Structure formats: C-alpha cells, structure tokens
Amino acid sequence: MQTQTVDIRNKVVEEDKPWKDFMRSFLRHRSAVIGSVIILFLILIAIIAPVLTPFEYSAKSNDLMQSPSANHWFGTDEMGRDIFTRVIYGARISLWVGFFAVIGSIVLGSLLGLIAGFFGGWRDAVISRIFDILLAFPGILLAIAMVTILGPGINNAMIAIAIINIPTFGRLMRSSVLRIKEEDYVLAAKAMGMKNGRILFHHILPNCWTPIMVQGTLSFATAVIEAAALGFLGLGAQPPEPEWGTMLADSRPFIQTAPWTMIFPGLAIVLTVLGFNLLGDGLRDIFDPRMKQ
Amino acid sequence: MFWGVPMGQSILDISTLELHFFTEKGVIKAIDGVDLKVGEGEIVGLVGESGCGKSVTSLAVMGLIPTPPGKIVGGSIRFSGQEITHWTNKQMRKIRGKDISMIFQEPMTSLNPLFTIGDQLVEAIRVHKKCSKKEAQSLSLAILEKVGIKRVGILKQYPHQLSGGMRQRVMIAMAMVLEPRLLIADEPTTALDVTIQAQILDLMRSLNREFGTSILLITHDLGVVAEMCDRIVVMYAGQVVEEADGRKLFKNPSHPYTQGLLKSIPKLDENQKRLYSIPGQVPHPLNMPQGCRFAPRCEYVMETCWNKKPDLYEIEQEHLSRCWLHQGKEAIENGKGDADTT
Numbered sequence: 001m002q003t004q005t006v007d008i009r010n011k012v013v014e015e016d017k018p019w020k021d022f023m024r025s026f027l028r029h030r031s032a033v034i035g036s037v038i039i040l041f042l043i044l045i046a047i048i049a050p051v052l053t054p055f056e057y058s059a060k061s062n063d064l065m066q067s068p069s070a071n072h073w074f075g076t077d078e079m080g081r082d083i084f085t086r087v088i089y090g091a092r093i094s095l096w097v098g099f100f101a102v103i104g105s106i107v108l109g110s111l112l113g114l115i116a117g118f119f120g121g122w123r124d125a126v127i128s129r130i131f132d133i134l135l136a137f138p139g140i141l142l143a144i145a146m147v148t149i150l151g152p153g154i155n156n157a158m159i160a161i162a163i164i165n166i167p168t169f170g171r172l173m174r175s176s177v178l179r180i181k182e183e184d185y186v187l188a189a190k191a192m193g194m195k196n197g198r199i200l201f202h203h204i205l206p207n208c209w210t211p212i213m214v215q216g217t218l219s220f221a222t223a224v225i226e227a228a229a230l231g232f233l234g235l236g237a238q239p240p241e242p243e244w245g246t247m248l249a250d251s252r253p254f255i256q257t258a259p260w261t262m263i264f265p266g267l268a269i270v271l272t273v274l275g276f277n278l279l280g281d282g283l284r285d286i287f288d289p290r291m292k293q
Numbered sequence: 294m295f296w297g298v299p300m301g302q303s304i305l306d307i308s309t310l311e312l313h314f315f316t317e318k319g320v321i322k323a324i325d326g327v328d329l330k331v332g333e334g335e336i337v338g339l340v341g342e343s344g345c346g347k348s349v350t351s352l353a354v355m356g357l358i359p360t361p362p363g364k365i366v367g368g369s370i371r372f373s374g375q376e377i378t379h380w381t382n383k384q385m386r387k388i389r390g391k392d393i394s395m396i397f398q399e400p401m402t403s404l405n406p407l408f409t410i411g412d413q414l415v416e417a418i419r420v421h422k423k424c425s426k427k428e429a430q431s432l433s434l435a436i437l438e439k440v441g442i443k444r445v446g447i448l449k450q451y452p453h454q455l456s457g458g459m460r461q462r463v464m465i466a467m468a469m470v471l472e473p474r475l476l477i478a479d480e481p482t483t484a485l486d487v488t489i490q491a492q493i494l495d496l497m498r499s500l501n502r503e504f505g506t507s508i509l510l511i512t513h514d515l516g517v518v519a520e521m522c523d524r525i526v527v528m529y530a531g532q533v534v535e536e537a538d539g540r541k542l543f544k545n546p547s548h549p550y551t552q553g554l555l556k557s558i559p560k561l562d563e564n565q566k567r568l569y570s571i572p573g574q575v576p577h578p579l580n581m582p583q584g585c586r587f588a589p590r591c592e593y594v595m596e597t598c599w600n601k602k603p604d605l606y607e608i609e610q611e612h613l614s615r616c617w618l619h620q621g622k623e624a625i626e627n628g629k630g631d632a633d634t635t
Binding site for chain 1: 387406417421
C-alpha cells in the first residue's frame with residue numbers, strides 16, 4: 001500500500017461524551033433544573049408516601065372539616081379524612097396515570113407515525129386519516145366518550161388519555177421520519193444491504209427521538225390535567241381513591257366554608273403541571289441547535 | 294458489438310438501459326439507452342453535467358431507484374453475468390454492500406450522527422458476515438488502517454469529531470471492508486478540499502490495485518477522470534455520447550459536447566479574458582429535441598442533427614461517438630435528413 005497514512009496519534013482530541021455535553025447545557029438551563037427538581041420531589045413523596053403520613057388515606061374520623069392544624073396539616077374533609085395524606089397519595093395516582101398514558105401514546109403514536117412516514121402510500125393515507133378523525137374531536141370530549149363506553153375507573157381513564165394523545169405523537173413522528181428518511185446515511189445504509197426493519201429502527205427512529213421526548217414531557221402535564229378532569233367528572237378514579245380531580249369535585253359544596261378542601265389538591269395539580277411544563281420547555285431549548293452557544 | 298473487455302470478464306454490463314420516471318407532468322426519460330461496461334479490475338469514469346443521468350445509472354445498478362415513480366422499462370443490467378434488473382429487493386440486498394458497494398458525494402451526511410464509527414463499521418460487516426463483535430471490530434481496525442486512519446480510539450469517535458476527508462475515508466472503509474467486486478463512487482471528491490481530493494483518489498487507486506475491485510467513478514470533474522480512469526464514458530441528457538480510453542479522449546475528443554467540456558476547463562497558462570462555457574442549457578427532460586439531443590447547443594449542427602437520432606459510431610478502434618459528423622455520408626443519407634455538411 002502506498003497510501004499516505006494520516007497519523008495523528010499524538011493529538012487525540014479530547015472531547016466530551018454526548019451525555020456529558022447534555023448534562024452541562026441542562027444544568028445551565030434554569031427552568032429545566034427547577035422543573036426537574038419539582039418532578040423529582042413529587043416522585044420522591046409518591047414513593048415514600050406511607051412514611052410521610054400518619055393516617056390511612058381512606059381512614060375516616062370524627063374530625064370533620066377541620067381547618068389546617070398541627071395534627072392535620074392540610075385540614076380534613078367532610079368525612080374526616082386527612083387531606084395532607086390524600087394529596088400525597090394522590091401524587092402516586094397522578095404520576096402513575098400520566099406516565100403510563102404518555103408511554104402508551106408514545107409507543108402507539110410513534111409506531112403508527114413511523115409506518116406512515118417510512119412506507120407512505122396507502123398506509124400513510126389510512127393512518128393519517130385516523131389521526132385526523134381523532135383530532136377532529138376535542139380531546140376531553142373523546143376521553144369522556146371512551147370512558148363512558150369502557151366504564152369509569154382510573155385504568156380506563158388512562159387508556160382514554162393515551163388514545164387521545166396518539167395523533168400528537170404520530171404526526172410528530174411522521175414528519176421527523178419524512179425528513180430523516182431522505183438523509184444520506186439512510187441511503188448509505190440501504191446501499192450496504194440493510195433490511196427495512198433495521199434501517200427503520202436503528203437509523204431512522206433514534207434520529208427522530210428528540211421532538212418526541214420534548215413533546216412527551218409536555219404531554220405528561222396535559223395527561224395529569226386530563227386525568228384530574230375525568231376524576232372531577234366522576235369518570236376517573238372512584239372513591240375512596242385519593243385522586244386530585246375527584247377531591248376537587250367532592251369539595252365543591254364547601255368552597256366557602258372549608259376552602260382548604262379544594263386549595264391543596266388544586267395546588268398539587270398546579271405544581272405537577274408546572275414542573276413538567278418547565279422541564280419540557282427547558283428540554284426544547286436544550287435540544288434546539290440554534291440555542292447552543 | 295463492444296470492444297475492450299471480452300464478454301466473460303466484465304463485472305458490470307449495462308446494455309440499452311432505459312429508465313423512466315413517471316411523474317404527474319409526464320414521463321421523464323432519465324436514462325435512454327445507456328450502454329456501459331466495467332471490466333474486472335477496471336476503473337471506468339462516467340462523466341457528465343448535473344442531471345445527465347449518471348447518478349440515476351448508479352442507483353439503478355444498486356436497485357435503489359424509488360419505484361414508483363422510477364421504473365426500468367427496457368434493457369438489462371448484468372452483474373458478473375447475472376441479469377439483476379428483475380431481482381427482488383431481497384435478492385438485491387444480498388449483493389448490496391457485499392458484492393457492489395457505493396460511496397456518496399457528501400461524507401458529512403453519509404454517516405449516522407448518533408453512532409460511533411466503530412458501531413457503524415461493525416454493523417456494515419455484520420449485515421453480511423456472521424462473526425462476533427470482537428472479530429468485526431478487529432476487521433474494522435484493519436480496514437481503517439488500510440484507508441490510512443491510524444488513530445487511537447477511532448472506533449469510539451462520533452462522525453462530528455472527524456473532518457470531511459476522514460469521514461470519506463471511513464465511508465470508503467465501510468464500502469471496502471467486505472472486499473466487493475465493484476465499487477461505485479458517486480462524486481466521491483466533489484465535497485472535499487482539493488488537497489484531500491488527491492489523497493482520496495490515490496487511496497481508491499491503491500485499493501483497486503490491492504483488492505482488484507472494479508471502480509465505476511462518477512464525476513463531473515474531467516481532471517479526476519484523467520488521473521484515475523482506464524476508460525471514460527461521457528453522458529449527456531440520459532445518453533452515452535462518447536466512450537474511449539482516457540488518453541484518446543483527451544487527445545482526440547470527437548463529440549462536440551466532449552470538446553466543449555474539455556474547453557471549459559480553465560487553464561493556468563493561457564491568458565483568457567473569459568472562461569469558456571458551452572452555450573445554452575441542458576434540454577428539459579420533458580422536452581427533448583427530436584434528433585440529436587445536443588443539437589441546440591452544438592456549434593457544428595447540421596440539418597440531419599435536428600431530425601435524426603445519431604447512433605454510437607466507432608470512429609476509430611476503441612473510440613465511440615454519438616455524432617453525425619463522424620459518420621460517413623452514406624450513413625447520413627440512409628437517415629431521412631438531407632445531408633449538408635456545413
């Protein structure tokens with residue numbers, strides 16, 4: 001071989017691993033950090049809920065409608081249940097529902113979007129029309145209809161929320177795939193004799209993740225609101241489940257006499273949604289190459 | 294009918310290939326009767342302007358023309374004696390990357406940004422070869438060394454950490470690692486600095502010698518083909534217009550288009566006021582001239598040229614040209630046009 005060898009052994013470029021790079025820009029982004037602190041805090045209290053609370057979330061007592069005190073930090077409701085306990089256990093339900101609803105819609109939506117974008121033709125036409133139909137209804141209305149069919153309950157609410165969010169992820173994925181599949185490295189992969197499945201899942205999908213991740217975080221917030229809304233309407237979690245939306249609904253008659261029965265579950269919802277929105281916005285900025293210094 | 298490589302020895306044999314794109318506006322005849330042969334161990338240059346069909350030809354060989362809208366409507370592509378025009382995608386996949394490899398114009402975007410060089414090389418190997426990850430990695434290092442990259446930790450680096458020239462070397466390594474019989478290089482040096490261009494061309498030539506890989510080099514740069522190629526095929530508007538070995542083509546270009554191309558190369562030693570360019574534009578694919586496709590831009594255009602399509606004509610041994618100028622009066626009179634040489 002007469003090839004001239006490019007030997008730059010002596011100056012091996014020290015560059016950071018991609019995740020290190022990501023962590024640096026993440027820590028520099030204030031709202032992303034605040035958002036993730038809130039979320040981590042919520043996850044933590046959801047996990048250690050039994051340790052934090054001296055009461056059972058469904059335990060009734062004779063202290064009805066007590067205002068906040070040293071014994072009952074957030075007061076008690078009309079059945080004498082400790083609201084602090086119920087709000088904390090409520091975090092379990094909301095995070096659980098939000099997580100699985102979002103994972104469900106990401107998996108199904110991405111898969112459909114991937115197929116529609118990659119193969120095109122009739123598959124694209126069929127899948128895109130399904131998305132259009134789902135988007136034609138207001139989300140919460142569709143969820144109500146679905147829960148009515150499936151029967152009320154927290155799991156059915158979760159399924160309904162997952163389904164109404166499918167088109168969001170599906171369309172996002174489809175548009176990313178349409179862009180990525182024209183990239184040279186996809187053509188190069190084809191020219192290397194790779195199968196469609198491998199190209200799809202190994203070369204196209206990983207390059208489409210970023211917007212899905214951002215949207216997933218933001219959708220987590222909406223999923224929490226939607227779960228609370230269904231609970232409020234009596235279609236989500238059933239009593240005595242300590243679901244925030246259900247608690248709000250139960251407190252309606254006492255807004256003026258015992259405002260703490262609604263203030264604390266309401267604040268919990270606000271805090272959760274705020275956390276995920278801050279994190280989602282932060283991630284969007286961090287992943288946006290135009291924001292990189 | 295062709296000279297040069299005897300039948301048995303040609304690795305790629307394209308004959309009267311016709312490939313059309315069926316679009317809403319009409320049928321675009323992207324390739325219109327192209328004949329092209331690449332012999333065992335030969336380096337063939339395919340030259341032409343953008344849009345003349347050279348890249349489409351190479352994608353057709355790989356079976357990577359998107360269908361629809363593209364479709365091969367006639368002719369044949371034979372790869373080491375086997376007709377591959379009607380092969381299924383599954384059959385083609387088995388030879389892609391293993392027997393025929395391809396490298397592309399843009400090294401900056403031809404590697405997946407999310408995976409390391411090592412991952413991508415190992416993947417390319419393991420698509421066709423059953424071996425452990427370790428074996429694939431050592432194979433990768435060996436081929437990287439062959440293409441001139443001896444860099445500690447190269448396998449763990451990401452594409453964005455390499456320069457354009459280095460990436461093109463990696464692409465060549467990926468294409469060559471399974472020792473294919475034919476390498477199609479689609480403008481491999483267009484996106485690179487001139488200094489790097491020479492290195493990459495050197496590399497391809499030495500790989501050609503070492504592995505005996507035939508190379509189909511697609512380019513619009515006549516300087517590149519002059520340096521590299523055993524034989525040169527000039528394409529214009531979906532047709533081959535001239536074919537000769539390198540020296541003959543440069544010494545005695547016979548087709549007016551080739552002459553124009555050669556004249557268009559700026560020369561350092563001449564004091565030109567203006568750079569030469571071939572007048573006019575490539576005809577629109579939906580609106581091809583009736584006769585010779587180059588007629589509207591040709592300075593020697595005759596009556597015949599407008600009416601009658603010229604065939605490839607052997608003007609001397611191993612030198613073909615698609616031009617009425619070189620064919621005898623007889624041939625022109627056999628055509629229907631009035632033959633007035635101007």
